[in-house]
Every structure is written in C-alpha cells, then in structure tokens.
Amino acid sequence: MRIEDSTILVVDDELGMRDYMGYLLGSEGYVHVVMAEGGQAAIQYLHEQSFDLVITDLSMPTVDGFQVMEYVQQHCPDTRVIVITAFGSMESAMSAIRHGAVDYITKPFDFNQMAMTVRRALEKIRLEREAAQRTREIAVLGELTRIINSSLDVSEVWEDFIREAQQLVNFDQASIVGRARDGQNLCLLATIGSPEQGTVLPADYPWPSRTDELQIIHLDSAENSAAMRVLFDDVIRTVAVIPLISKGEVIGTLNVGRKQAEQFCEDDLYILRQIADQVASAVEKARLFRQTQEQLAELRRTQAQLLRSARMAAAGALADGVAHELNNPLSVVLGHAQLLLSRPGLRPDEAEDLRKIVSSARRIADIVRRFTDFARPSSTVGHESTDIHLVLDEALRLVAGQAERDGVRIVRDFDDDLPFIFGSGSHLQQAFLNLFLNALEAIRCMSPPPPRPELRVTTRRLPIGMRVGTEVWKTGGVEVQVADTGCGIPEAYLERIFEPGFTTKVENGTVRGLGIGLFITYNVIEAHRGTVTVESEVGKGSVFTVRLPRMGAVREHLDRVGRIIVPAPGYS
Structure with a gap:
C-alpha cells in the first residue's frame, strides 16, 4: 500500500487548525483525511472506522487528547498517534509518549516539519505492518511445512x-x-x-x-x-x-x-x-x-525368481536322479512281470496278480515321467500370434462341467478390442486352467457356501505406454482378471503362493496336491514377459490379475530366454 493511501484522522477543536491541516495533508497527496471537531467526535469516528494515523491536539474541552489516546490504546491497537499542542513542555511530551504517541510537535510548527513528521510516522507504520506480516507469513509457512511433510501422500x-x-x-x-x-x-x-x-x-x-x-x-x-x-x-x-x-x-x-x-x-x-x-x-x-517402493518390490520379485530358479534346478536334478534310480529296477520288474505273464498255463489268479504288477509298474513309470517333465523346461517351438480369448474359452470349457456340478456361475466379461499376443496357446491355457481350478476349489471350501458362487473372467486392453512394474510397455498389452467368491487366501500366505511345493490343500492332516499349480502359472506368465498378482480377502474371495504385453516385445524376450517351464498335462 502507498503511504498516500493511508487513512488519517485530524482532531482539533479549532476550525482554523483543521483547515490548515487539511490543506497541508492534501498538498502532500493524502486523500483519505477526516476532520474531527473535538475529542468526542474523534472517538465516534474511531468507533465507526479504522485509521492508520491520528493527529490530535492535547488541550480540548470535554474530551481532551489524552482521552482520545486512551481510547486508541484500548480499541485501536494498530492505529498510531501524533500529538500537537500549543503548551509544549517536557512533562506533557512524556505524558503523551506514555499514552502511546509516536511523535510530539508543538505549535506553531513549520509546514515542512509537520509534513516530515507525518511521513515518518506513516513510514514507521508501514514497516511495522510489513514486519508483522512477514512474521505471520513465516509462522504460517512453517506450519505448512509441518503439515505437508507429515505424510508421504x-x-x-x-x-x-x-x-x-x-x-x-x-x-x-x-x-x-x-x-x-x-x-x-x-x-x-x-x-x-x-x-x-x-x-x-x-x-x-x-x-x-x-x-x-x-x-x-x-x-x-x-x-x-x-x-x-x-x-x-x-x-x-x-x-x-x-x-x-x-x-x-x-x-x-x-x-x-x-x-x-x-x-x-x-x-x-x-x-x-x-x-x-x-x-x-x-x-x-x-x-x-x-x-x-517399486524398486524394492522389483528386487523382491527378482530375488523370488532367483529362488524359484534355484528350486527348479534342484527339482530338475532330483527328478533326473529319481528317474535314474527308479527306472532301472522298474524296467527289471516290468520286464519280468511281462515275461511271466506270457508263459502258458498260468492260473487265472496268477495272471491277474501279474497284470496288477504290470499296471502298477507302468503307473510308477508315468509318475516319474510326469515329474521329470515338470522339472525339465520345454522349448519355445510353437509360439505364435495368439488370441487370448480363445485360450480362455478353451480353459473354461475344461472346467465347465465341474463348475456346473458345484453350482458355480461362470461369467465372461471380455473386451472386444483385445490385441493378439505372441506366445504358446497351450502353455497359457495350462496357466489359466490352474487359476480356474484353484478358484473352483476355493469356492468349494466355503462353509457355508456363498449365496451366489461365481467365477468371473474379465479382459481389457492395456493402453500404449502403460507402466507395468518397472517397465513401460510401449505397445500396450492385455489384462485378464480371474475373480472368485471363494474362501480367500490368508494374508500371511500371499507372498508364498507362487512358490513350488507350497499348498494349503490339507484335509484331516493329509496334504492334497503337489503345490505346483500356481508356480506353473507364474512361470508361464513370466516367460511371456507378463506379470501375475493377487488380491484376496478371507471369506470374500480372490482376484488374480494377469498382464501380458503385445506381440513384438514378447517375441524378443522369448528369443533371448529361449524356454518356458511347463509340466505334463494333468498337474494342478
């Protein structure tokens, strides 16, 4: 604010002095000047409006200048006072200062002296107010700093x-x-x-x-x-x-x-x-x-991947060792049983026993084969442009009968504008089949059963340039969500469900399943350069979200990686 825009109240019982002050202040450029005929009128003006400066005579009838200053001190703390008087003395000056006057001038006074005194008083007011405003700003800015730094969100x-x-x-x-x-x-x-x-x-x-x-x-x-x-x-x-x-x-x-x-x-x-x-x-x-946080999450994913790779390597070595140690004696058992079975003159009960031996030996051989197939990676031969909807439809067809028997409603919420991806349809079908089977199993585990059991499969197109984890998918991709209304997964298990051998399928102390279904799904999706995540709440259900990039990026990734880990059919 300009000093000339300040509001000034002149208080004097003499008309001539008021006129002179009006002329003096007007000639100095002050436009907001009010004249009061005495102390009582001045107090009325101060009650009705605010002033920056009061110039008051001390000696006035009824209400004098000291009473005006007392009112200013009590009711107008931001207003400053200049005292003028015809009876200048040290005592009156000190009394005026004690009553809050910022300056004291005696009559008669020089024109320039009064102009300088008024300007000096108004400049002081301006500086005081600026200092107070800056102090207030600093305090508020300090509080703003505290508030905005109290949360990372x-x-x-x-x-x-x-x-x-x-x-x-x-x-x-x-x-x-x-x-x-x-x-x-x-x-x-x-x-x-x-x-x-x-x-x-x-x-x-x-x-x-x-x-x-x-x-x-x-x-x-x-x-x-x-x-x-x-x-x-x-x-x-x-x-x-x-x-x-x-x-x-x-x-x-x-x-x-x-x-x-x-x-x-x-x-x-x-x-x-x-x-x-x-x-x-x-x-x-x-x-x-x-x-x-994203880097830490990526680091955890990398560590988990390394751990899974180490476990898979151990599983592969174990599978090879088991296959070697079992297949040799198994071949002897199977060969001799078949030779005995080919001999003529066997009693029916003997032949039946030998057939059981042959059947059991073949079953053992099949288990060993499937175990080694699970542990041994397969090549990327057969990868091609793939419609994910066809993959999902085929996997859903395989579980449709089970869903119908369990009274589970299958809902397809497919995006019609979904791009193709580059990958193995059979491998992806295996991955999604595991998710569907787990969803139906979770719904069966609900006690009491949910009122409207549902397996919902939703797809949507991911936009170009979307960030997934620490990567930006420049060509976009697809997202598949598999949601169920099952029993949910305890929070303590969520970080382990993709580990090989981890399972929660235990009944009466007996473990059902090998705990490799979700591990297989994870590896298949990861080999396609995708991601799979899960959100779950006990008693309400789970949502598995699979994201797969479009064709070009996956083809380059698969050429570099060169393999996908896939088990033999029938594992869950």
Missing part, C-alpha cells in the same frame, strides 16, 4: 494444507497436477472433493513450458478450457497456475482459483511461489518414495 493432508494456506492468500479452490505413471498423461495428484485423485486431464491443460512460467487464466464461459473445468467449479473465475520445480525441471503445477475476477497481486504471487516450493518438495519426496 500429499492428498492425505491437502485439506489441512489448503486451510492453513488460505490465511496468507485469498483463494477458493486449489489442486496439484503432475505426470501420470505412464510418463505421458497429466493427472490430478491432490484436490478437495471431486474429481478424484488420479483423474487424467484433457490435453488442453496449460502445462508450463519453462520453470519461470507462472500463468494467470481468466475462465470465460465462452472459451472454457476443458482441463480447467475438470479442476475447478463453474463459479471460479480467475486461476493461477504455478510451476512446481525440482532439480531445474517442472514436475507439476499448483493450481489456485478465485471466485472473483480480480487479479492476483504481486504479494499474492510471491506467497504462492513460496507455497509452491513446499508443494514441489513434498511431491518430489512422494515420487522418490514411490520409486523406491
């Missing part, structure tokens, strides 16, 4: 942050916009109310092209920005878009909107830049934390 504390920030700047709505995880789109990182966090914004959002580009946008109903109308209510008229800067780059924007069409002044923009610096720091911390 800015959206959790955004409402408290905005409420505190509104003490410094007048605005009605605020939000943060940043890059989506795909690195391409812009999305909403934090707001109050709607739209929801994560909402992708239209392409006309005014993303800053420079770090110093602060934009003021007037929302005209005739030319509304689609992105602005997503972010702000219809009543918002003026918006400030402040870039969030980290390491010399724009990482987001702070968007502040007002209902009034008034401009943001320089003081407002200065404060908004200070607030934006704190928001940028919090957004960057949140991004680094999320990135660290």
